[in-house]
Every structure is written in C-alpha cells, then in structure tokens.
Amino acid sequence: MTPPAPHSTPASAEPAAPRPPSAACWLPPALRASIDAMPGGSTLYRKRYDHDDAHLEVTFEQLSLEALGRVIEFLRQRRAEVLARRSVRDIVAVLDQAAARWLDPAYPPRRETIAEISFITGFSPEMVEHAIVEEQASSQGPHLLEALRNEIGNPAFLDGFQPNPRTGGSSRAYGPGLVGAIFSSNIPALPHLEIMRSFLVKSACLGRVSAGEPLFLRRYAETLHELDPELASCLAIIYWERGDTERERLFLRSIDYLVAYGGDAQIDRLLAARPPTLEGTWHGHRLGFTYVTREALAAGQDLRKLARSITYDFAIFDGFACLCPQVVFVEDDGATSPRALAELCAEEMARWTRELPPRRLDLADASRKHSFAQLCMMNDAIDVVSAPPDASYLVTIEAMQRFEPSGGDRYLRIAPVSGRDLERLIGPLPRQHLQCAAIAAGGAAGRHHELRELLASWGVTRIVPPGIMGRPSMMWHHDGLACLGRMVTWCDHELVVPELLLERDAAALIAEVEQDPSATIGAALT
C-alpha cells in the first residue's frame, strides 16, 4: 500500500503576533464557574515557547488542591448523570462528528491549531496537519464501534444486560468511573485517543496535558463542547508541573483507572507513586524496525514502491514516534543489494522532505544533526549513502553488532543481515520494548509467516507491511493490550450449570429463561 500524499495547506509556522495566549487547560463552563468562585482555586500563568526571534505564549493553570478535588467530584457526578445514561452509539455519534470537524480543512480552529502546534513542537505544519488527518480518520464512528467489537464483543454490553450465549446468560460491562490520563507530546494531536477510549466505556476523563504539546487537547475539548456540551462536561484537561507531587498524588488517589504515556523513568515513577490497587495501562518506551527479505528484492519486485513505503515510516512524525522504525534490516543475498535499495530510499527520503517537510531545527539540533552525519562519514564501518547539506535526512548502511536505537529525526539506517542475524539482534531485546515491525517479504507467504511467528514470540505487538507503520488502526491491540477491554469490568448473569451449556443450545436456553425467569432454577438444576 502506498502511503497517502500529505494534505496541502501549509499554514504559516510563525503565528501572527501579537494575540492573546492560547490556553492549555479546559474545564466545562459550569465547573469553570465553580472553580473561579473559589478563592485561590485557580492560578493562571504563562509558558513561553521560543524559536529564534519569535515566541508563543500558552496559558497554563494551577488548580488548588481543593479545586482539583472539586474537578474530580464534578466529573464523577457528570459520569453518573450523563455517560451512564447515554448509549454507546449515541456517544460514538458525537465522537464521529468531532472527527468529521477536524477532518474538514475548512473547520475554523484547524488552521490556527496547526500553526501553533507546529510552532511549539517544531514539526512542520504539513506534518502536524498530516497527523491530525491520520488520527481523526481512524477516530470515525465505524472505527470506534469496531474497536469495541474487537475487544468487548457487543458494544451494547456497555448499555445494559445483553444475551451472552457463551455464559449461558446475559452480561453487562462497566467502564471505570473516572479515567485519569497523563499524556506525552511526541505525536502531535494524538492524545484525544484516550478521551475517546474513556467515553467509549462511559468513563469520565481527567487528562493531564503535556507541556510539550499543550494545545490540541483543549481544542478537541472545545469541539466536543460545540457538538454536545453535556458529553463534554464529562471531561477536564488540567496541568500540573512535573515534580508537583501534591497534585499528582491527589490525582492518582482520586481516579479509578490510569492511562499514562511517557518514558520508562516517568512511568516507573508513576507506578511507584500510585495506590497499589489502581489499575491502568501505560505506554512507555517502544521500538520498531523494518525487515526486508531477499524475496522482496527479487527481480520483478517494485523496488521504487518498496522504498517509498519504507521511507514513509521513517519520515512520519520525523521518526520520533514509537511507531517509527529504528532500522531497516535488509537480507544481503537478494537480487538487489542493500546498497541499491538504500539509494532508492535516499531518493524517496528526499521526496518526503519536499512532500512532508521535516521539523524546524534550532541551532543546537542543527549542530547535532550535522555533527552526527559527519561523524558517520568519518567512520570506516559506515557507508553514508546520502547526507544532504541541509541535514533533512540521513541514509547509511552499516552492519549492526547489537540493536541500537537510531534516534529518529529521519535517520534511515540500513543494516544488511543474513542467516540468523535477526534472532541475534532482536531476540534478546526486552519484550516490553518491542512494538511494531514492518515485513516486506515479496510474495513469499512462507517466509512471511515464519518471520511473523518469530517476531510475535519475541514480543512484537504489531506487524505490518512497510508504509503503514505510523498509521495504526483503532482495532490494534495497542502495545499488545486490549486497551478498551481491560478498562471494563463485567457482570455476568449466568442461568445454567456449566455442563448444560455444552449440551443445549445456549441461545434457546437464554430465550426461554428470559421469557420466564422462574425457569432459571429449573434450568439450573436440570
């Protein structure tokens, strides 16, 4: 599959000056009024994001502990009043409309949001826009329902008891009361995923925004508010400074489920700080790679298309997402050499530089990128295939002694491999760090399946063809987990003894008992 061309519209990266600072935090208006009425409930302050001579200010808010307590109480109440009473389909419809708004290039906040996120993160406006379009495309209603089906079975389990033939009765699922989410900033415009996941299981959501990308969540909350203020009132976006253990402790003590994104150290710290009974899902350090077999390099294969697909995975999010590969392993006994593939990849990296421009570099970044490329050039063991003078990307070929991350930033490293190199390089890696692998095996299904088994056994949680590594579906078991499924708890109404389940038609049995609940005892004793 060829990746889509990025959407046009590059908004200017430099926001027009001067204008009031954007806000990072968001509270539903009724809650906002209540907090504003609390003496010292909220303290606003600004953070400044500088780039060369331009800067952008963003307003953050520190809530008093009492105010944070009020936020938590409010969200719990709204969950009972709103989410608990609305159907999953109804909630999905609103999320679907929100996605439609953000997918519409004419949606008024979109242009400004792109410009601001670009300024703050350094990602090019084209990349930010591409990210928004990608993320929202997979946030549309049918995807959300399918994700629920994938992990919960029937989405209606969340609305009320539904027949469940496997249990010989009925089942009902509940999400946690309040999901607390801590976000990261490496993929622009992604964090709304956790708001959706919370709402899909009818949980209120209290999110702590990342200062590295503080704007999309608030914008998304505003979109929900425009569409359905009642639903949006089940959401609050807050912030506390890193190291503010008081607020963090209150947050961890008050939520029912934790979703956290961050580095391993950050996650370890959070896990140590949480109450031992607090459940959650955390997404820490992950890495991926691309594997090209000799079959994919055989005569007659479309190598240009392969290079185009491989390089897209390295260009998207400038290689800073865990969804991006760190290295391309290329079997060195194919009809096409790793060097020939590398040259094609270099051409395609240049094309992505034009079509999906890389991030802005400040002086320190530029210094590091240039130095690194030059250090590679000096190394006997490294073949620098392409290092353009603007350091927009780097393509090298180098044997790999042990797996090491490349650092992203559009550094495409090709490592020729043969025999059991993959086992040597990937096998020993800690399972929890492995995430995505792209396999190009030409039409060789046997090799493909053999590799797939190996990778899965080592802990890889997503296998794709090159070119869609950065575009996971809502249905992916994110980091190997049923992220929706593990959020819910079940109540199963069982009607019969287990041995009967296997003997009789469960559906008929359920129908019978539903008609006449007094039959329950009879059925159970039969």
Add this chain to the structure above:
Amino acid sequence: MSPAARSHRRQQLSEQVAAFLQRDTHEDAELERLALEVFAFQFETIAPYHKLCRGLGRTPETVTSWRGIPAVPALAFKQYTLFADAPDAIIRTFRSSGTSEPGRSSAAHFSRAGLELMDSAVVAAARARLFADGRRTRILVLTPPPEQVPHMIMVHGMARLIRAFGLDGSRFVAGPGGLDFAALWTELEHCQHAGVPVSLLGSSFGFVHFFDWMTGLGRRLALPAGSRVMDAGGYKGRSREIGRDAFVRWAAERCGVPSTRVINLLGMTELASQIYDEVDGEVDPAGVARMKRPPPWMRTWVVDPRRHGRDGAEPVGDGELGLLRHLDLANVERPMVIQSEDVGRAVTRSTGGAPRHGFEIIGRAKGAEPRGCSLSAEDLAARPPRHADRDRPSAPGASAGGAT
C-alpha cells in the same frame, strides 16, 4: 605518501608554521597558502578526515580558500584517532577529561614537533596578549603541576608560561589533595607586602572556590601593580556558574587588580593554540568591551549549519548567533579546522584604528531534550557487552521513539 615522506612533510609544515608564528606581520595570503598546504597534507594523512572531506565533496582540488576547508566536529576527537602520522610518532596525548575510556573524552595526539609547535604558539599568544606589557610576574597556577595531571593540555600550557614569563617562585600551587587556600593566601599576602606582581592563573571553577573562601573570611587583596588574573576552561559543573562580567568584577575586587587585567582564555583540547580576551580599557573599564580575538595564525568564524553554501555551513553576520569554528595553523598534525559546539557571535571593534575582528562566547549548543519519551541504547537492558561497535558515533540524542 610513504611513511618517510609523510613524516618529512609533517616536520616541514610544522617548521613553516612555527616561522609564521614568529613573524611580526602576518599576511592573510600567507596564512591562506599555509592553511591550504596543511589541509592538503591532512587530507592525505588523516584517514577519517579524508573520508569526511570526500563525503562532503570538498577536497584539495576543490577548496580554494581557508574558509572552505572542511571542519571536523569537535566530537570526532572522542571517537577517532585523528593524527597525521604513524602512532609511534605520538609522544604525548592530552585528554579533555580525566578518563581514558574511548568515546568519553577527546584525545589530542602530539609528536615531538607538534608539541614544540604548540609550545611556541602558547608563548607567542601570551606575549601578545597576557604579557603584552613585558612585565615579569610571579606566576601562581591554581592547578596541580603537569606531572600530576599529564593529560591536561591547559596545565601543560601554563607550565610553558611559567618557564617563559615567570619570576622565581612561580609554581603550581595545587596538589593531589586540591588547593590549599590558606597557603595560597599566605603566599599572595607575602607578594603583596613585598611588592612582587603576581599572575594568578587557573581554571574558572578553581577561582570561584578560592574567591568564595576569601569572601567567606572577608578577605581581599591589593596585589602590586602589574598583577593579573587569567581564568580558563569554564566551570564544567564543578562550581556554580558566574556570568563573565560578574566574574571580572569579582576577581578585580578580590585581588585588587584593574578589571582590564582580568583575562579569560579560551582553550580546547582539540586546538594547539588559545584565544585570549582583548580588553579595550579605554572604552569600558568595567570589562564590557572585551572580545575574544584569535592570534594571527588562527581564524575563528561564526557559522550557522542551517545555512549552507559552497563552503559548507555559512558564516553569519556580525552580532548574529551561530557556532564557533576555529582554524588553527598550529594543528599541523591534528585536523586544523574544528567545529565547536560553542554558541557565539562575531564582534568587530575599531577603537583607536583599524577594525579588529573577534567574537564572544554566549554558551554551549546544549543538546536539545530528546523529544517525547526516548529510549537510549543504555535503556535496552539485556545486551551483550559493547566492543565491536565501540567506534560508532552515537546517534543524535541517541534515543528512540516514545510512547504512542
């Protein structure tokens, strides 16, 4: 080039540069001619540099001015052996820090001729700037002597200054246990009373510790006329950081010397020559009108790697921030053009005559935070010991993608 021809050429170029250093006038054209000859020699003899020049497409055939000579990132001295002759010609190796573990400290290798050339450069630069008044002083250096820290290039240079410019009693005052503040104080007081001018030389952080000690006891000196203070090397996290102007005021006040006699020296393990402050006392005795001005056998220019032209990274205009790039003719046997990670700006002054070009240092191009959450090679716990890939450059930020 045969080994013998290579050694001969190295000697020959070292002599030519040494002669250039000693001249009274230094023509630009002469510097350019020598620089291009040294470049051609280094292109042939320093293998990693040869590979870099090829990679950049800038070779002796295409480079026509000193500005176009490819610069080596200072980091390369940590990862590669950059020496223009056989390893057995090396008689001294200086390192940027106490460790000898490859990849952690920069290594600068010197032959006998190279060491002599550096010594000439050290003395010539000091004669022109630090001791331009020709005054002999007692030189007291706040570091251990070279025997105790043989890898430190700064200490080696200071030993040369003692030999060339020091009165009797000049010495290194620190020992293996550090600096004995009280003993130093006694010696300085003695010089003060005896009217012996003192040159107090040391690392910037060493001065901070000593001045803190003095301040704590409410002590200050009134050193005899002709005394001076020279600090070098920055703070390296070994003391609190002090702004340049504040340091100058503090040193002048504690030692009782004019602020024009408080001089900073920029030295790098990767360079044989050093760059002193030029202080324009007439303009601003508070020391604001000071800039670093390279000696005539060096060039420092400020480049922005984001702008690139035929000669690689383009120079920025006066006053604009960029990275400092140095050309040091005295680096005959190590790469002559070094790209530092120091952020600075070019300065031109024309008080009292022809414009003079220099620069000021603003800080380091600190590695930007790895984006998102990052995974470094070190985070990958289960791994075999490093060996075969020891010489591999570590990736920029050496980090992998974060959580999604």
